[in-house]
Amino acid sequence: MSLWSRIINVVRGDRLNREVDEELESHIEEAMEQGRDPAEARRAFGSALRHREASRDAKLIMWLESLLADSIFGLRQLKKSRITSAAAILSLALAIGACISAFRLVDALLLRPLPVARADRLYVASRQGLSFNGIPGTFDGTEYPLFQLMRDTVKDQAELIAVSWAQRVDLTYASDQETEKAYLQYVSGHMFGMFGLQPALGRLLTENDDLKPGAHPYAVLSRDYWTSRFGQDPKVIGRTFRMGTGLYEIVGVVEAPFTGTEPGTVTDIFLPTMMHEGVTHADWSWIRTLVQLKPGVAAEPAREKLQANFRSFQEERAKGFTGIPKQKIQNFLNQRIVLEPAAAGASDLQKDNRPSLTALAILVVLVLLIACANVANLMTAQAAARAREMALRISIGAGRSRLMQLVLIESAWIALLAAAFGWLFAWWSAPFVVSRINPPANPARVSLPADWRVLGFALALTLAVTFLFGLIPALRASAIKPANALKGGEDPHSRRRLMHALIAVQVAFCFLVLFVAALFVTTFDRLSHQSTGFSAERLLTLDTVTKSPQASAFWDQVADQLRTVPGVEKVAVAGWPLLDGNGWNGFVSANGAPPSPVLAYFLSVSPGWAETMKIPLVGGRDFLATDTSPGAAIVNEAFAKAYFNGENPLGKSFEKTSHQTRFLIVGVVSDARYRNMREPITPTAYVPFHAINASKSLTQQDQATFIVRTISPDPLALASTLRQEIPRARPEFRVSRIRTQLEINQSHTVRERLLAMLGLFFAVVALLLAGVGLYGVLHYSVVQRRREISIRIAVGAQARSIARLITVEVFPMVLIGGVAGLGLGMASVRYIETLFYEVKATDLAMLAFPSLTLLAVALFAALPAVIRAVRTDPAAMLRAE
Amino acid sequence: MPKPDSLQGSLDLLVLKILSRRPRLHGYAIMSAIQDMSSEVLRVEEGSLYPALHRMEEAGWIRAEWITKDTGRRARMYQLTAAGKKQLGAEESRWQALTSAVNRVLRMA
Secondary structure, eight states: OOOHHHHHHHHHHHHHHHHHHHHHHHHHHHHHHHHHOOHHHHHOOOOOOHHHHHHHHHHOOEEEHHHHHHHHHHHHHHHHHHHHHHHHHHHHHHHHHHHHHHHHHHHHIIIIIOTTTGGGGGEOOOOOEEETHHHHHHHHEEHHHHHHHHHHHHTTEEEEEEEEOOOEEBSSSSSSOOOEEEEEEOTTTTHHHHHEEEEEEEEOOOOOGGSSSTTTOOEEEEEEHHHHHTOOGGGGGOOOOETTTEEEEEEEOOOTTOOOOTOOOOOEEEEEEGGGGGOOTTTOOEEEEEEOOOOOOHHHHHHHHHHHHHHHHHHHHTTTTOOOHHHHHHHHHHOOOEEOOOOOOHHHHHHHHHHHHHHHHHHHHHHHHHHHHHHHHHHHHHOOOOOHHHHHHHHOOHHHHHHHHHHHHHHEEEHHHHHHHHHHHHHHHHHHHHTTSEEESSSSSSOOOOSHHHHHHHHHHHHHHHHHHHHHHHHHHHOOHHHHHHHOOOHHHHHHHHHHHHHHHHHHHHHHHHHHHHHHHHHHHHHHOOOOOOTTTEEEEEEEEEEEEHHHHHHHHHHHHHTTTTTTTEEESSOOTSSSSOEEEOEEEEEOOOOOSSSSEEEOOTTHHHHHHHEEEEEOOOOOOOOOTTTEEEEEEEHHHHHHSSOOOOOOOEEEETTTTEEEEEEOOOOOOOOOSSSOOOEEEESSSSSBTTSSSSEEEEEEEEEEEEESGGGGGGGGHHHHHHHHHHHEEEEEEEEEEEHHHHHHHHHHHHHHHHHHHHHHHHHOOOOOHHHHHHHHHHHTTHHHHHHHHHHOOOHHHHHHHTTTHHHHHHHHHHHHHHHHHHHHHGGGGGOOOOOOTTOOOHHHHHHHHHHHHHHHHHHHHHHHHHTTOHHHHHHOO | OOOOOOOHHOOOOOOOOHHHHSSSEEHHHHHHOOOOOOTOOOOHHHHHHHHHHHHHHHTTTTEEEEEEOOOOEEEEEEEEEHHHHHHHHHHHHHHHHHHHHHHHHHHOO
16 A cells, blocks of 8 residues: 555655645644744744655655656657657667567467467377378378277377368358358367357357268358358348258357467358268368367377377278379378377468468567667767766766666667557558468458557567667666766777677678578569469459259350350360369379379360460370360370370370279370479379260269450459359359469469568668668767867878778678678578578579678768768867867 | 654654544644643654654554645644554553663663
């Protein structure tokens, strides 16, 4: 109570004074009533001021009051040198804002625990080893029958939960015509119970909703979806929606903030795993296995049990493999189960962005350090101007600690104001970056709450920054020797030495930022100019679904109808567009040889597809309407190289080993990119869209993509016409998604674009800060040495030697910093090598760019100070002194 | 804050004692009471009374409240708290010990 009142009294010092005065007045009045002489009574009292002081001391906490006084003084000091303060605050604000922003992203995507019970005991079971392609890595997919096996085995140690990847699906509510998109996740019925989730409305799924395949058509909505799609209508319970051929009933809404287990995607609808047709397939891996360890259970014993299950399951599966090379099967069997912590959930977005976010976070920290060095330099220069004031303070009895407090509080003000602006910057920039993580058609949704975690980080950062740039000036201020300073003879070199060291640090970090940014920009440049082997211009892709599988003749009919639309140049049908992420692969054997270890990729296409895509036919012919799959195939040149030693494959045949189907090669096309922009071109076989089954009858398809090349340069202009034209041709057909091929291509460089953009931004900021820092230091040294310069000029020094005098101390620092930055860059770059494409850190151009840029900026920053020094008018200067 | 010396120690004791007999007094009344009861021997300086009062208030031994007098002017009335009563006991026995020790020295010497 007493402590509190004393703290309160600090802030209401005025009121306190008034109360003490009033009490004294009332005392004097009382005295006069008792008949004492007013003058005598007042005299007896002595100085009112002394009373106030004595009473105040009793009522206040001294250090708190001094803190308050110093704060006010510090703020005034900042106001006095407005431009310096603004420069310091703004540069720091940018850096702190970028830091907070980066933290918000990293936290939301990678660190923040899922809002579920016992998130800290949550793991995801991944398999680690060589993939079919022979590439080492981890894969977190599981087959459902394996999941069931594992769940039973570790029942005593852990509870296993199956969750599918969040997928974007087409569904319809009331009217059958309007389809809409929603993010859907198949989850184990018992997940809601295990996670301790509560319904906001209706009920959640339970174990009983997840017993028999296809028997539980019940859906739970997320609160977010319930709000945005239904405006929180309580009558949503009992409504149905159609997805594919199934009809589902909404039974409940799960309470916020749970929106699925994949940071980066907000799941709208949860269905029981049993409603997925994959539950009975031992060769479909479509779920993640989340492992919730029971209290007191260690991860390793549970993992060993899972491993045993996994191994026997894999062995069983391998028995069914035909036509797969032995080594591949061994790789497959050698995979092992690992338990990776999944308190923050598990998603591909996390996996894909972990390295790039980490790289960005490091860049941001570097920029912050540069800004801190900058502000420290500004403060040091300012402290020099205030050396006399500090000396005076010491002379009249201020303690060293009080002086340190004074300077540190000033630093704290700068940091605090910068953090406030930085917070605003982070408010805007974090969502901006999130919106650019994924392609615009499929935006990442990350909830970015500004809660105690972010606030705590910001405060800790502010404190750290305060000490980072404030401690050295504070220590220097407190170490002032009053006698020297008042004489004006404080050793100027020591101060400059510190500032020069800070310049070296700044240059080193700046070099590092520039270096990494240049690598990112080059990567993006190389990747986006990577040849795809086809022409994406004027190309529109229409992903189309049918209510029930349709004969391929009907698909042709729709394509024919589209050809009649004005503005359409060419139309073809394909299983899916190139580069859209879909893939169909298998092992092949050519000329009856054993299957090759190289995976081949397949895509079903209609006649005229290569022409529509503008992929040149190198030899042979295009498909005819009578060609079927299996039967005929057109292969790319990489295919010929991989399986026919580069010989002309025309007229030869190959066997797709998994189903022992034969294909005769009727044509060869030049290479085109199938899966992504980074890999080497995959050996690819295009097969006819008309497929036949084992009994030689034509099969039916329920989804494919129409590829349309338009006449006008903007293909999207035709989008709505084509969307309407398709159901008009055959009412069972519906367009589920329209994209331009260009958009699909660009989605492969989204991450690189983001990294290049942010890298460039940070590089500019770092350069600017380093430039300002250098300018400030040179300017300070010119001001400080103006007497010396005047004398030198007066005795006839040349402009060149003056310029040398000013810069000779700094440029070695720039050089040292540059070399140190280069060393740092070389050492650190291999940790982010995976983010680069066709660019090496040791490329001469990559080293030349940051060096030359830095040199140019250093020269530019030095220019004003040098000009000022050279133009010093010795007569005026010496007269003024 | 200056350390309470023995004189201030006795000032605290006197103030606490007076407030224990007569609750709710303002500063002037306390001063007059000490003067009257000691038959003008003990005079309290205004300069030490108020800082002492404020210090004791902060220490929680006495409690103060503002009242409005008939003249319309406000006055600050002090009274003893429970902690103050305890403190008074301690101060009294400390004073007893001190004076008896001083007396013993006077007798022996």
